[in-house]
Amino acid sequence: MSINEIQDEIIEEFALFGDWMERYEYIIDLGKSLPLIGEQYKDEEHLIKGCQSQVWLHAEKDNGRVKFTADSDAIITKGIIALLIRVLSNQSPDDVAKAELYFIDRIGLKEHLSPTRSNGLVSMVKQMKLYGLALQAN
Amino acid sequence: MEATTPTTVSKLNIEQIRRDFPLLSRDMNGKPIVFLDSAASSQKPNSVIEAISHYYRFQHANVHRGVYQLSQEATTAFEVARDKVRDFIHAPSSPEIIFVRGVTEGINLVASCFGRKFLKEGDEVLITAMEHHSNIVPWQLICEEKGAHLRVAPINEAGELILEEFEKMLSDKVRIVATTHVSNTLGTINPIREMVAMAHAKGIPVLVDGAQATPHMAIDVQALDVDFYTFSGHKVFGPTGIGVLFGKEKWLNAMPPYHGGGEMIKTVTFEKTTYAELPHKFEAGTPDIAGVIGLGAALDYIQEIGLDAITQYENTLLAYAIKRLKEVPGIRFIGAAKNKASVVSFLVDNIHPYDLGTILDKLGIAVRTGHHCTQPLMDHFCIPGTVRASFAFYNTVEDIDRLVDGVKKAVAMLG
Numbered sequence A: 001m002s003i004n005e006i007q008d009e010i011i012e013e014f015a016l017f018g019d020w021m022e023r024y025e026y027i028i029d030l031g032k033s034l035p036l037i038g039e040q041y042k043d044e045e046h047l048i049k050g051c052q053s054q055v056w057l058h059a060e061k062d063n064g065r066v067k068f069t070a071d072s073d074a075i076i077t078k079g080i081i082a083l084l085i086r087v088l089s090n091q092s093p094d095d096v097a098k099a100e101l102y103f104i105d106r107i108g109l110k111e112h113l114s115p116t117r118s119n120g121l122v123s124m125v126k127q128m129k130l131y132g133l134a135l136q137a138n
Numbered sequence B: 001m002e003a004t005t006p007t008t009v010s011k012l013n014i015e016q017i018r019r020d021f022p023l024l025s026r027d028m029n030g031k032p033i034v035f036l037d038s039a040a041s042s043q044k045p046n047s048v049i050e051a052i053s054h055y056y057r058f059q060h061a062n063v064h065r066g067v068y069q070l071s072q073e074a075t076t077a078f079e080v081a082r083d084k085v086r087d088f089i090h091a092p093s094s095p096e097i098i099f100v101r102g103v104t105e106g107i108n109l110v111a112s113c114f115g116r117k118f119l120k121e122g123d124e125v126l127i128t129a130m131e132h133h134s135n136i137v138p139w140q141l142i143c144e145e146k147g148a149h150l151r152v153a154p155i156n157e158a159g160e161l162i163l164e165e166f167e168k169m170l171s172d173k174v175r176i177v178a179t180t181h182v183s184n185t186l187g188t189i190n191p192i193r194e195m196v197a198m199a200h201a202k203g204i205p206v207l208v209d210g211a212q213a214t215p216h217m218a219i220d221v222q223a224l225d226v227d228f229y230t231f232s233g234h235k236v237f238g239p240t241g242i243g244v245l246f247g248k249e250k251w252l253n254a255m256p257p258y259h260g261g262g263e264m265i266k267t268v269t270f271e272k273t274t275y276a277e278l279p280h281k282f283e284a285g286t287p288d289i290a291g292v293i294g295l296g297a298a299l300d301y302i303q304e305i306g307l308d309a310i311t312q313y314e315n316t317l318l319a320y321a322i323k324r325l326k327e328v329p330g331i332r333f334i335g336a337a338k339n340k341a342s343v344v345s346f347l348v349d350n351i352h353p354y355d356l357g358t359i360l361d362k363l364g365i366a367v368r369t370g371h372h373c374t375q376p377l378m379d380h381f382c383i384p385g386t387v388r389a390s391f392a393f394y395n396t397v398e399d400i401d402r403l404v405d406g407v408k409k410a411v412a413m414l415g
């Protein structure tokens, strides 16, 4: 599936939730369930420091596609990371670099990607796109 | 402390007080707001908002300059506010009251001006382990410049200063002590009078960061005998962007000016400038006149309620909050000082503060999460941050009940 197809799919899924509690319960479940990154990558080099929560991000190229793994010390942040990975992982570097992420806004989680929130997610999205650019070359 | 229900023992009319603060009747995320972040910045009563508006509508002109009536009136209003500040902290005289932007600027001023004059290579500046970054970084900057060293007096597990260690660290290399009065993260009230006596016994002056003390208790800089005391207007129900530095005249006179410019000079030639008298020597440029007048109105408001009544009411709120929060399984309080202002920092099991704060926000409850600009203190406790609820006199038992219900709900979702 393309990046936008996945985004639309997530938007449809979230449309089924009645209120913010259900949305957050789902995000929290995502945050709890996924093993998101190898322990060897949870180091200073892969760390994106937010004031509130921290994010670790690793990317590699596999069969011409970017594979992202990531983690956070906060569960809600981690749940949103799981969604970002679902959208951007296993795509071509070119598509990652050019991606327009509109789903976060549409599923009512915009505030988590606000620069003032300082949870590491804004920098993480930037970093993911930079990886896309960097991995185009080789 | 007996956790009686606060409204039954309070002399304050909380309902009336809450009506004075228009913001407290708004919603957040579709629910009536529970504002428990006054330690970051407090809300403003109508009298402050109106004083600022009145000033701009009817009184505005630059101060200390015009011969015309309007400028004289503005100057009078400005200087009357300075007198109110003097009374608020019981300073000996108004020229010892310097208007600054807030505690951050107050400390930077002293670090820079005192440091330039009195610090030299090998000297020491002594702070405590519970300081806000504002009382760490300005000292690091001047220490680096001068080749001096920053020393940190340790705290115990309850988050209290270890007074004997502090006293031992007052060596003959220490040129100044800089300490917070009340910890913004732990609520600990430091024994300023004892600390000052110990430092003065060695001839060392003391600067006190009063950011978190001034909203909660009566301050008497003469009784405390502090050399410098600084606080922020926005934490005492006044405007943002204005604050106060009190300094004993002998120190302020001995220090070089901070900023150069208009207002702070006596005579200027290209060869040599002589500086104005206190307080103007430290107030270069056009000041935040509206901010000063708003601050004066805020201090009037507090004085009218009475700081002793405020302290008493908040103590009962604090005891009630701790008692109720203890109902939450797995809760751990960070900071258990015997002498504590109305700040509660806590964690629940290994739930991240960001997660807890996010759910509370959705429930209309405003708390602070994170390291509260006290990273070294968080490192001391080996935690990434805390959830902090802080109370002002406009908070109620119902606010605390909603906080406790909110925390329980969040824990059920996150746990």
Ligand SMILES: Cc1ncc(COP(=O)(O)O)c(C=O)c1O
Pocket: B039, B040, B101, B102, B103, B104, B105, B132, B134, B135, B180, B182, B183, B184, B209, B211, B212, B232
């Ligand atoms: C203990 C303490 N010191 C200093 C400051 C800084 O105050 P301001 O940002 O008003 O300069 C704060 C504010 O959070 C504080 O709590």
